[in-house]
Amino acid sequence: MPTHFVKQFTDAALDLVYPPSCGLCHGSLDHHDSSDHRLLCDECFQKLDLTEDRGCPSCGAKLGPFAPQTPKCVHCRNDRFAFREVVSLGNYQVELKTVCLQCKEVHAHHLMQQFCDFLFRRHQDLFESWKIDCVICVPQHWRKRFWGSYNTSAELAERMGQNLNKPFLRQLLSKKQHTSDQARLLPSHRRENVKNAFGITSGRLIQGRRILLIDDVLTTGSTADACGRVLKKAGADEIFVAVLARGLG
Ligand SMILES: [Zn+2]
Numbered sequence: 001m002p003t004h005f006v007k008q009f010t011d012a013a014l015d016l017v018y019p020p021s022c023g024l025c026h027g028s029l030d031h032h033d034s035s036d037h038r039l040l041c042d043e044c045f046q047k048l049d050l051t052e053d054r055g056c057p058s059c060g061a062k063l064g065p066f067a068p069q070t071p072k073c074v075h076c077r078n079d080r081f082a083f084r085e086v087v088s089l090g091n092y093q094v095e096l097k098t099v100c101l102q103c104k105e106v107h108a109h110h111l112m113q114q115f116c117d118f119l120f121r122r123h124q125d126l127f128e129s130w131k132i133d134c135v136i137c138v139p140q141h142w143r144k145r146f147w148g149s150y151n152t153s154a155e156l157a158e159r160m161g162q163n164l165n166k167p168f169l170r171q172l173l174s175k176k177q178h179t180s181d182q183a184r185l186l187p188s189h190r191r192e193n194v195k196n197a198f199g200i201t202s203g204r205l206i207q208g209r210r211i212l213l214i215d216d217v218l219t220t221g222s223t224a225d226a227c228g229r230v231l232k233k234a235g236a237d238e239i240f241v242a243v244l245a246r247g248l249g
């Protein structure tokens, strides 16, 4: 039997068991919705307002049409990051925040993949201009993995590697120290919290390479900066960052 028949049959069988519902509002999904956003209803998809405007190149914040066009924005003008540029789908608020929280759940694997694809497609020209050699994710400490915590960044990075057709070096960066949850700390304490938290397993693979670092959300940038510093120290050429959302403050 041709594979597409098998897939149609499997999809139809799955729909009987799990009637398709919107990944955000859980309302029922119309089968005729565009395949571009097949996991969300039209209304939720419109609310996300995923534009191609890339916002601030340095930190990925979306700034609105009247913001001054400067290399650094009001949110990052005092920061010195080890990464060169950031891209995000939008600011971490309302619907996009719900999406990011949902993507942390194991069962939301398809939603996470779809948002990774949105990020890639909205900014494909930018990703191509970066001339990425390999993809790396912000790692988890083994203690978190041991307790079965799902690492959204690793799953996003794997998908992004497929989109870019570049290798995802899953094990390259490691988290040596267990740290306090960044979200619970004051912004001024976050840099100190992650300063020596990361290490690399092999520098050989990243010598002179242009690296795409993936996380789900970038807030103060301290975590991505700490990862970037380790990668650069080991010989990486440039670090670019892609996140689903940019948390402001
Ligand atoms: Zn919906």
Ligand SMILES: [Zn+2]
Pocket (backbone or CB within 6 Å): 056, 057, 058, 059, 060, 061, 072, 073, 074, 075, 076, 077
């Ligand atoms: Zn900025």
